[in-house]
Structure formats: C-alpha cells, structure tokens
Amino acid sequence: MANPKQMPDEFYQWMKQLQEIDFVLVELTLYLDTHPEDYDSIKQFNEFAEKGMRLRQKIEKKYGPLMQYGQSYSGYPWNWDDPPWPWQM
C-alpha cells in the first residue's frame, strides 16, 4: 500500500495564513462583543472575513474540502475523508 502523497509546502503556508486570519477574527469577535459601535473594527472584521473566505476557496479548489455537510464543495470521487486530517497536518 503506497503511503499517501505528501502535501506540498504551499498547502501548509496557505493553512497557516488561514489560521492567522481565523485568530484575528476570533479576537475581533470577542472585542466587538463589548464594543458594538466600533466602526473601524467592524470594517477590519469584514475585511478579514472576506480574506478568509477567499483563501478558503483557494485552498479547497486545489486541495479538497475543508468542511463537511455542505460547507465545502466535494471533489470527485468523494474525498472529504482524505488525509491529512487536522491532527495529521
């Protein structure tokens, strides 16, 4: 049984960027919960949300779905359960 193909470095770079964007979104969410009128932060939040969506699409187009139950498109054949899983990254 051939071992599964190793993911290229580009995949890891993109996933790291995605993690950075998601962390900023978490921090901004917590901040905005207590600062609902902060316009600049809401603008920044939407910028990062959009950046995150675009990056997620870019990753999924090339490396398969990241989420399930319709959150991501599936490749052919059914490949949402292909490695690497999050803990195998």
Next chain:
Amino acid sequence: MSTYRKSWRPYIGPNDPCPPIEIKYYETPPNLYLGYQPYGLKQFDPSTALFKGTLWPALYAPYSNPYKKKREEEE
C-alpha cells in the same frame, strides 16, 4: 512583562516541616488595569498575533515561572 508580577511574604512558623517559601508571587495581567478596552489600540500583525496569543500588544503578558529561577540558583 514581569512588572505585572506582585509578591508578598507569608508568615514562616518555627515548626514548618518543609523548607519555607519566603516570597509568594501573583500575576496581575494588564486587562485588570485596562478596564474598558479603549478604541483604536495598536495591533500586532496577524502572524505575530497568532504567535503571541493576542491581537493587542497592550494585553500581551507572557508568564515566566518566578520560582524556577530561584530553584536554579539553589541547585
């Protein structure tokens, strides 16, 4: 920074079986002094923020074990 670290000296009784701890330390992180977070605080860039664990330098307070330093001196 360690400036957020405060300390007090517990009472050391004569019948203490174990070697006494002369100084006890406790952390007072910056959010205690900040209260309601002001608008427009300076931010880290995303990759540093992920590494440091917070988006705002004002709230960055890494922990270093004050007791470890003393133990190394004793050894």
